[in-house]
Amino acid sequence: MKNFADKKILITGGASGIGKLMAEKLASRGAVVVIVDINLDAAQNVCSSIKRSGGKAYALYGDMGNVESLKKLKSEVSSHGINIDVLINNAGVVFGGEFEKIPLEKHLLTSKINVDGLIALTYIFFDDLRKSKDSNIVNIASASGFVGLPYGTSYAASKWAVIGFSESLRLELKERGISNVHVTTVCPGYISTGMFSGVKAPLILPWLRPETIVEKIIYGIERDCAFIKEPFMVKWVDFLKGVLPLGVFTSINKFLGVSTSMTHWKGR
Ligand SMILES: NC(=O)c1ccc[n+]([C@@H]2O[C@H](COP(=O)([O-])OP(=O)(O)OC[C@H]3O[C@@H](n4cnc5c(N)ncnc54)[C@H](O)[C@@H]3O)[C@@H](O)[C@H]2O)c1
Structure with missing residues (x-):
């Protein structure tokens, strides 16, 4: 994707952190951004601020942990006459701590949002992406998708799954000769958004500034x-x-x- 002007870009978790920053940067480059979040008020604030700066944006409710909500989201996007060119699967959650002290529901919610929701949304918007002349699926995984992450077991498991899904889909599309849909897997170390507050970042993996990783992601797309x-x-x-x-x-x-590194994770 060489040019973002008028491209329709859907970003999950666009109400805060790197999702918000990606929405702002891509809108400033002429894209129409569809900000999807479980926190609709915060998504609307991002949307209003983009519009005040002359950009084009929509804020829509979507719960990555609920497939019915994602199907409804698709109808809403279509009702605005929007065909998505870039899908950025960014929303994610983490619950750190000793494995058995984290409630089971939180472990399972992690994979529901980080993995099932990501696969479901990709499936639901796949027709849009195939129809687009030049489209991208961007899956935000993590560096913890390559290594074991003590005190972040189900989070790391979810990111290993995202990498497996993302890379398999990329190769499948290549095998099938589908050349207009590109898949990018993003694997960042710790980013200073607040999601991992309390963490002691390892020396060789210093905290990433949100601006730095967002620039790299946009360059990658x-x-x-x-x-x-x-x-x-x-x-x-x-x-x-x-x-x-x-x-x-x-x-x-x-x-x-x-x-x-995760021993003293507090999160938000
Ligand atoms: N922050 C880090 O250190 C770091 C490192 C590597 C990867 N990541 C990944 O980057 C992505 C963004 O992280 P961030 O640091 O910007 O996080 P963040 O917490 O600032 O933003 C996450 C957004 O996702 C939304 N969200 C949460 N649950 C949702 C749901 N069920 N449905 C829809 N939206 C939901 C939140 O409301 C929030 O706006 C995540 O996938 C995260 O796992 C983050």
């Missing part, structure tokens, strides 16, 4: 990149995991503070 891995060390995790004995890899993670 423009170039139809398969993966965006930030900060730099994330690019090496797969390789190191492949070549190092498991015990050595685990010890390095512990030494660098990756394994203990």
Whole structure:
């Protein structure tokens, strides 16, 4: 996707954090952004501020944990005459802590929102994306989709699943000769949005500024990149995991503070 002007871009979780920033940046580049969030008031605030700056935006309710809500969302988007060109699956939740002390409902809600909702929304908007001349599916996974994340078990599990889904879909579309739909998997380390407040970021994975990762994501969409891995060390995790004995890899993670980073997670 070389040009965002008049492209219809749906962003889940667009009411705060990097979703909000992506909505603002893409609207400033001429896109029509559809901000979807469970927090409709906050989504409407983002929408109004974009409109005040001369951009085009809609704010719509959508609960990624409820497939019926996502089907309703599709009807609403269509009723505005909008065919989505870029789907940014960004909404996500995390519940940190010792595995058995986190209520089971929260573990299961994590995969419902982060995985089931993401797959469902991609399915529901897939016809739109195929109809578009040049379209993108952008799935926000995480660096924790490559490594085990103690005290963030179900969150890491959900992001491993997102990477598996996203990469499989990208390869399937290639196999099937569907060249107009591009899939990008985004794997960031910790970002200073508040979602992971309390965390002690490992030295080799310093906190990412929301602006930095959003710039990289937009650059990645423009170039139809398969993966965006930030900060730099994330690019090496797969390789190191492949070549190092498991015990050595685990010890390095512990030494660098990756394994203990979530110990003091508070979130919002
Ligand atoms: N913050 C980080 O350190 C970090 C690191 C790697 C990946 N990520 C991923 O990036 C994405 C955005 O993270 P963020 O830091 O901007 O988070 P955030 O908490 O600031 O924003 C998440 C948004 O998702 C919305 N949301 C939550 N549940 C929803 C639901 N059921 N349906 C619809 N919307 C819902 C929230 O209302 C919020 O607006 C997430 O997928 C997250 O897992 C974040």
